[in-house]
Amino acid sequence: MVQHYLKSTWRNLTRNKVYTAINVVGLAIGVASCLLIFLYVQHELSYDKAFTKHDRIYRVVNNLIVGDDVEKASITHAALAPGLAGDYPEIEAATRMIDWNKKVLRLEEKALSIDHVFFVDSNYFDLFDYKLLEGNPKTALTEPNTMVISEEVAGKFFANPLDAMFSTLQIGGDSYKITGILRAVDAAHMKPNVLISLNSLPAELRERFKSNWFSTNSYTYILLRQPDLANALQAKLPDFVERRVAPARGDTKERVELYLQPLTYIHLNSDYLWEAFPVGNKSYIYIFSFVGIFILLIASINYMNLATARSVKRAREVGLRKVVGASRPQLIAQFLSESVLLTLLSLLIALVFVELLLPSFNSLTEKQIPSTYFTNPTLLLLIIGIGIFIGLVAGSYPALVLSHFRPVDILKSDKTPQGGGAMLRKALVVLQFTISLVLIIGTVVVYSQMHYLKKQDLGFTKEQVLVIDIPSGDSAIVSKMPVIKAELLRNPAITKVATAGMIPGEETGVIIFNVERDGKMTEKTMNTIWVDYDYFDLMGIPVKKGRNFSKDMPTDLDNGFIINEAAAKALGWTDNPIGKRIGGSDTTSGRVIGMTEDFNYKSLHSQIEPLVIMLAPENSGSLLARISPGHFSETMTYVESTWQRLAPTHPLDYTFLDDSFNQQYRAEEKMLTIFGYFAGLTILIACMGLFGLASFMAEQRTKEIGIRKVLGSSVSDIVLLLTKDFALLVLVAIVLACPIAWYGMDKWLQDFAYRTQISAWIFILSGLAALALAILTVSYKATRAALTDPVLALRSE
Amino acid sequence: MNKEELIIETENLQKKYITDTVETTALAGVDLKIKKGEFVAIMGPSGCGKSTLLNILGMLDSPSSGAFRFLGQDISKATERQRAKLRKENLGFVFQSFNLIDELTVEENIALPLAYLGVSKADTEKKAREAMERMGIAHRRNHFPQQLSGGQQQRAAIARATVSNPSLILADEPTGNLDSVHGREVMSLLSELNEAGTTVVMVTHSPSDAEYAHRIVNLFDGQIVTENLNVRRHATELL
Structure with missing residues (x-):
């Protein structure tokens, strides 16, 4: 029976090429967008999880308080790491990173400016277990004037990065021996290019670090013996400040408070100053997740709508199958397997799309999301599971509608049942266009805000x-x-x-x-x-x-x-x-x-x-x-x-x-670009659905069009007749989308002290654009239907 | 008449359609008895209730009131599931417009009832092949319906209707869409099936088709007005 379902599904798909193309391609675009967003979100959520001890690593940050002013600083006193490690046995190790910013590295005649150069303690790799392509993590940073560089930096000096091992690079007047080459981790809040042994700093300076509780220069990380010791340790930190920090600082009126940040929390949540790398933005994770789900929803709606609209054509088949003995559950099974098969086909194409698009997507998001995610069997199973789920959800309504037909109503050739669920179909089209419009209006608002920011008088002349x-x-x-x-x-x-x-x-x-x-x-x-x-x-x-x-x-x-x-x-x-x-x-x-x-x-x-x-x-x-x-x-x-x-x-x-x-504004610019692409995709998918619906509608109303033409209707009358229903749906969507978009974008603009007015024109123009697109899509089909010879139309009945 | 021999028995069968404000009576008390092995033609003008009667007899529709017994079993109160089961085990349908599924080949169309009966793959192939050979369309087995002539399509439809060896074949204007040559061909196929023991009930407009039946039931305004034995058919059988 399954074989039979597959066969008839395949024939149905190949016989109705436009319908299949709209569904499969639309769904594939939807699934691909959703997968890209999923990969992006997962990548953002995976920050620092590549380090095996991530659940035990915490960063210590400090609030420096003067009166009512609180300065939240991610860099701390250099004395903090050794102080904490010495006082608290629950800390297995503490390590520091001192940002040396951008430095010129020189190998003989070749000099390159390299950013993100850090001094680190020799136990750095005990916490951050980078993969070293060369070198021993235990000893690489013990000696003074040694450094571990990233594979990428090594590649800038040597044709084969591994040849960099044991070479000596100059920074300023000093020489540093390369004792390790590390493979960079993209999903990490710190992406050092060069790690220099902290022992390279002059001995007296390091000695001063031990008691310097005034200037802050170090990112401090601690490794706990157990992940669950963090709260207890946090509770002890005020005492540490009391005993060690405050006395050393004398009578300064500035107060210090220390806080522990879980390593994996930093990228999306930290609001501390002086991060070495820009942190992520959690709200974008939410926004993108929603966009991903919406795109998938819009593509699934296309399937539901086209399947129910097409039910007229499938009705005879349903009736016949019932006559020869099919039960309703069997028919439901048939239609569900049809939609699942179609979804899985789309999924396959979507995976190809993702593979092709990932490099561009990576350059758009400035991430290095690996495509090897797909070799991960759990993820692959999850994706297939999602595919089947979409197939079942999108297919369930058409399956119920179609299997409901009574053979008596269908098999008499002079009676055609109405395509099921016309109301629902309309509601779903409204939903599609509402979502698309919200995204479009959002994109335009973000764009106009960016434009506003760039045109804003800053009080100085930044050009030239x-x-x-x-x-x-x-x-x-x-x-x-x-x-x-x-x-x-x-x-x-x-x-x-x-x-x-x-x-x-x-x-x-x-x-x-x-x-x-x-x-x-x-x-x-x-x-x-x-x-x-x-x-x-x-x-x-x-x-x-x-x-x-x-x-x-x-x-x-x-x-x-x-x-x-x-x-x-x-x-x-x-x-x-x-x-x-x-x-x-x-x-x-x-x-x-x-x-x-x-x-x-x-x-x-x-x-x-x-x-x-x-x-x-x-x-x-x-x-x-x-x-x-x-x-x-x-x-x-x-x-x-x-x-x-x-x-x-x-x-x-x-x-x-x-x-x-x-x-x-780079984060916003990036978001604008990505948002723009996805908004474009949603409207494209929605219009594909509309095109499909218009095709079926024109087909269904062939006889009506023929009679109207015989009775003297002009082509434009008929185009108008066929188009106005859809136009009405888009108008309803505009009415719904405007307040939603306004609310969302008003919230987004709250992040800016200087913000553009959300002008009514944005809504009017976006709405008109969507309407024009919808009318264009439908009227293409409507015009073709209206131009058909009425004699042909009537004879075909 | 011996009750055991009856395949169909109806008493005061009524069917009313109610749409908004108008009540239409399609069947106004039909009493009909059909014996096993009989070939009955139902005739009458358009709108007299022929097709309604056939749909009820085929368990595609249910009567508003009255009794309907199939093989002695009361059907008028059967559930859709029970009717579906009886239908697939006992009935075969032949339609005016053939009603083959466009997406399936001739062979697959013919095998379809067996699939829903859960017949094994080997048996399905065998039975479908036999049915095709009987109807003379085996050479067209891998074609799709629209690649066949009308006559071939109707032969495929009859093959499908008979593949599961139903005890009753219901035919709704089986020659209505065919020219006279192909029409006669289809009628002789139905006759052959009937002679092999299958009961046939056929709705038709065509007096010449009705000639193939043992008995002709004339319907008018939802009632049986006359019931005639087909003398010529009986005569040939007696010879």
């Missing part, structure tokens, strides 16, 4: 500014900065140059200042950046009150502070902030010398916070150059040759200010 990375560790280059600046200015296309500790969009420093309030000195934590004399001029940031830093005022170097308007407001210096006393914890001789207008030194997710700008021409991370429009490539050639001449030890590493600032 070249940002050159200054290798901070290389004092030779830092000391040459004035010469490099002067040389660059010789090119007429370079109008201004300046240096800065950090540029807008980068994380600022956070410092506890002593400030004058109501005649008394109080503590206040504020964001800080370091700049040189030319910074404000180059950035086009007006100094509103007081003056800019001046070379004529030597006191500016230590005692001159410029604040922004927000700081003046926050400190209550509304009438005149100039001359107010301000300084670090150890000085009281500082004065405010100027106040700038507010500018967005952080992303537009947040409002402008108080900012203190200090003069430190030597302490710079970036060299900025404003370039006149035009002659871009000549100017860049000039910059490159100048840099090579004056700083030959370091390759030129540059970006543009507007690009690097917009990097902050």
